[in-house]
Amino acid sequence: MNHQHFNKVMIVGLLVAAFALPLVVRSATYMHILVLLLFYAYLTTSWNIVGGFAGVLPLGHAAFVGIGAYTSTILSLQYGVSPWLGMLVGGVLATIAGVIIGLPTLKMRGAYFALATIAFAEGFRVMVENIDYIGPLKLNGPRGLQIPPLETGLTSFMFATKEPYYYIILVMLLAVMLLTYIISRSKLGYYLIAGGEEPEAAMALGVNVARARLIAMAVSSFLTALAGTFYAQFSLYIHPKSIISLDMSFEIAFIALIGGRGSIIGPLLGAMLLRPVSDFCRIYFGDTLPGMHLIIFGLVLIFVMYYQPRGLQEPLSRMYQRLFTRKTLATTGR
Amino acid sequence: MTMLQVDNMTKEFGGLRAIDSLDLTIKKGMILGLIGPNGAGKSTAFNCIAGSFAPTRGEITFDGTRITGEKPWNLCKMGLARTFQIVKPFASKSVLYNVTVASFATTGSRKIAEEKAVAVLESLNFGDKKDILSGNLTIADRKRLEIAKALATEPKLLLLDEVMAGLRPNEVDEMVDILKALRDRGITIFVIEHIMRAIMALSDRIVVIQFGKKIAEGLPSEIANNEKVIKAYLGEDYVVA
Numbered sequence: 001m002n003h004q005h006f007n008k009v010m011i012v013g014l015l016v017a018a019f020a021l022p023l024v025v026r027s028a029t030y031m032h033i034l035v036l037l038l039f040y041a042y043l044t045t046s047w048n049i050v051g052g053f054a055g056v057l058p059l060g061h062a063a064f065v066g067i068g069a070y071t072s073t074i075l076s077l078q079y080g081v082s083p084w085l086g087m088l089v090g091g092v093l094a095t096i097a098g099v100i101i102g103l104p105t106l107k108m109r110g111a112y113f114a115l116a117t118i119a120f121a122e123g124f125r126v127m128v129e130n131i132d133y134i135g136p137l138k139l140n141g142p143r144g145l146q147i148p149p150l151e152t153g154l155t156s157f158m159f160a161t162k163e164p165y166y167y168i169i170l171v172m173l174l175a176v177m178l179l180t181y182i183i184s185r186s187k188l189g190y191y192l193i194a195g196g197e198e199p200e201a202a203m204a205l206g207v208n209v210a211r212a213r214l215i216a217m218a219v220s221s222f223l224t225a226l227a228g229t230f231y232a233q234f235s236l237y238i239h240p241k242s243i244i245s246l247d248m249s250f251e252i253a254f255i256a257l258i259g260g261r262g263s264i265i266g267p268l269l270g271a272m273l274l275r276p277v278s279d280f281c282r283i284y285f286g287d288t289l290p291g292m293h294l295i296i297f298g299l300v301l302i303f304v305m306y307y308q309p310r311g312l313q314e315p316l317s318r319m320y321q322r323l324f325t326r327k328t329l330a331t332t333g334r
Numbered sequence: 335m336t337m338l339q340v341d342n343m344t345k346e347f348g349g350l351r352a353i354d355s356l357d358l359t360i361k362k363g364m365i366l367g368l369i370g371p372n373g374a375g376k377s378t379a380f381n382c383i384a385g386s387f388a389p390t391r392g393e394i395t396f397d398g399t400r401i402t403g404e405k406p407w408n409l410c411k412m413g414l415a416r417t418f419q420i421v422k423p424f425a426s427k428s429v430l431y432n433v434t435v436a437s438f439a440t441t442g443s444r445k446i447a448e449e450k451a452v453a454v455l456e457s458l459n460f461g462d463k464k465d466i467l468s469g470n471l472t473i474a475d476r477k478r479l480e481i482a483k484a485l486a487t488e489p490k491l492l493l494l495d496e497v498m499a500g501l502r503p504n505e506v507d508e509m510v511d512i513l514k515a516l517r518d519r520g521i522t523i524f525v526i527e528h529i530m531r532a533i534m535a536l537s538d539r540i541v542v543i544q545f546g547k548k549i550a551e552g553l554p555s556e557i558a559n560n561e562k563v564i565k566a567y568l569g570e571d572y573v574v575a
Contacts, residue, residue, distance in 0.1 A: 166496040185444055186409055186444065187438045187442050187447070188436060190431070190435045190438055190444075190447075191435070191438070193424065193427065193435075194424050194435040197425065197426065197427075198422040198423070198424055199367065200386070200418070201418060201422035201423075201424070201483075202424075202435065203386075203405075203406040203407050203410075204386075204406050204407075204410060204415070204416050204418070204438035204484075205407075205410060205415075205435055205436040205439060205486075205487055206407045206410035206411050206436070206438070206482075206487055207407055207435070208405075208407045209407075233541060310426075324428065
């Protein structure tokens with residue numbers, strides 16, 4: 001059995017395990033944690049298209065989650081539009097927002113871009129908190145929006161149990177991981193990575209760095225907004241602090257940096273490591289030490305950056321190759 | 335036929351005039367050398383021509399098209415490629431990946447781009463190192479990678495900024511042969527170099543600049559004996575024997 005064949009078997013095995021998991025996990029609490037784990041893995045994979053490949057560090061992606069959640073919820077509550085359609089509308093609005101933010105900011109370097117995105121996301125949250133109505137659209141300010149229970153089913157995007165949500169977000173995650181894989185092997189992926197590592201050299205080789213980044217930003221904001229609708233339908237209650245919080249933006253970046261920025265598997269690995277930490281901190285220290293999870297994230301990040309600056313995916317994929325395929329890539333040059 | 339024409343180009347940074355009314359002509363298929371003492375403005379001239387920044391005044395014409403102030407990525411697609419004095423590999427990626435980025439300039443397909451990259455690497459006797467991480471290359475190989483990347487964009491004109499600095503003498507000879515072979519393939523070359531032995535052996539004509547101004551132009555043998563040039567390098571007090 002050659003290693004490519006083995007990889008395929010491995011992937012199929014993991015997919016079967018992922019789809020069979022709800023048959024084993026019967027507790028609603030654990031299902032809830034798993035759904036959120038996949039939700040964050042999805043968000044981080046979407047973030048990774050711009051934050052990982054393009055070499056910039058967006059710290060305001062919660063704004064796109066918010067745009068997605070509010071758009072589909074308002075359309076559904078006030079106009080009876082299906083959340084599935086609202087999801088797409090939210091995605092388009094988020095894309096427009098992403099391009100508008102990206103145009104002036106994506107030329108900035110390092111911390112300046114990160115700060116600009118934080119400023120945008122925080123500004124957006126404060127605005128939503130202080131606006132009850134935009135014309136006929138009811139945002140309800142800081143009180144947020146409650147989605148009343150309808151008949152459950154796929155068309156209403158509302159279910160009595162956690163399992164359907166699990167499968168929806170799992171499929172969304174797999175789709176966006178596949179998209180990332182396709183992008184990483186395309187001209188756009190090469191251009192993003194080249195422009196992220198050495199913008200000046202990339203430009204001299206025909207790469208319009210700013211345009212490549214803008215495309216990545218547009219795709220990333222679109223995908224991120226879809227998760228917003230998912231979250232709204234999952235929790236049936238959204239408010240600015242839950243859906244447009246800096247916490248969420250930071251958690252995405254933590255997951256990406258620890259799991260491995262710019263890799264396909266990194267965001268999922270990061271979410272698998274950090275989400276349980278985050279959830280158990282909330283369960284056990286929620287009253288006494290709120291914010292404990294962010295402190296732990298910080299410590300883990302320092303540790304990972306010190307020993308594995310390219311994230312956990314690197315030692316893990318090396319180990320995988322050594323254990324299962326016996327093919328070490330000649331990448332060291334020694 | 336003229337490949338590159340620079341007329342009256344001036345570049346100022348604040349009060350500093352880095353390039354002062356420079357005129358240059360490069361004919362198709364020739365190798366033009368650009369030399370001058372440190373800080374003479376050689377790299378600045380390259381940066382203006384390659385679009386890294388726009389000249390303050392003057393006109394640049396490339397293969398019959400006015401390109402003054404044109405963006406670097408557009409120039410690359412028009413057939414003007416350059417290397418950097420300070421090499422800039424995409425360090426976390428393999429040699430092949432680096433060159434593939436460049437060969438995407440003329441195609442959208444990864445398969446074609448990779449095939450082209452492999453062909454370029456093999457033409458530079460570099461094929462055996464295609465899977466090495468570019469960050470782990472020796473300085474000589476990094477310089478060669480710079481040239482491979484520039485070539486993979488299929489240039490008509492190649493601007494080479496000190497691709498031989500830091501090389502051992504036998505590596506310099508090898509590089510001179512590589513560049514001559516490129517010229518024989520029909521690529522026009524404009525080269526900045528400090529290693530006199532190399533530039534004398536390579537260039538059809540040489541331009542000398544000092545303080546941003548052209549002080550001499552001619553055949554390598556003329557430049558070697560030009561009093562102004564010798565003084566520029568060795569100081570005003572030097573008496574030509």
